[in-house]
């Protein structure tokens with residue numbers, strides 16, 4: 001095999017209490033093609049400023065090649081980029097997972113899923129987006145001295161997800177810098193108890209439990225200060241029947257859950273709101289990264 005086309009789903013990390021360790025995959029994709037070349041690295045369809053050795057897709061491709069002792073010269077084509085960039089929907093995870101998956105597939109699948117997950121996590125910094133981008137559905141992950149264990153859970157079909165996407169970015173480093181270095185034991189227990197029941201809540205679709213497990217005391221309250229008019233958008237979501245309202249990853253997108261599709265009603269209510277907030281309905285992606293056969 002000389003080339004491979006693959007699609008990688010968008011992801012939303014944290015889901016409230018699951019800071020840095022829980023994420024969910026959605027049917028909104030970035031599509032890339034990787035073609036082995038003789039000697040050089042090249043890009044097509046990628047912004048000039050990202051078309052270099054620091055490109056995350058290439059970094060992950062090269063990391064896999066180095067591990068299996070293969071040459072990493074490649075042409076990377078950005079075919080379709082449906083995942084908004086720098087908005088908290090895992091666009092960087094799509095690049096990393098694409099690069100790692102492609103290199104492994106092009107050289108005979110010498111690495112297993114957990115080795116690929118570890119390489120992706122090392123580049124991304126946390127497993128919360130890369131695990132569901134690789135495996136699909138809702139994934140909860142534990143990092144144990146470099147080893148990452150991730151378990152995939154089903155998500156109840158009762159649940160409807162809508163992303164609220166503004167026109168501004170929130171930088172992940174800034175969103176991490178505003179977090180306190182230390183947290184109160186009571187806040188740690190608040191989150192730990194919730195994240196323990198989070199996979200069960202999402203699998204069962206138990207509404208009261210979902211409302212409870214998506215609450216958080218260790219990151220969202222600090223980050224909301226970086227968001228423009230987020231309280232207004234939150235109020236609109238609850239007014240349209242949302243059960244939950246969370247920051248997606250480090251933002252700037254937010255995510256709400258409901259028991260029916262409220263995206264159209266949300267869109268109507270968001271007309272005229274400052275900062276261009278738009279509502280995007282999202283369906284859970286059960287498979288994670290996949291080869292696109294043509």
Ligand code: HSE
Pocket residue numbers: 013014019020021126128129172175176249250
């Ligand atoms: N969990 C990260 C954060 C974002 O909230 O900062 C995704 O890795």
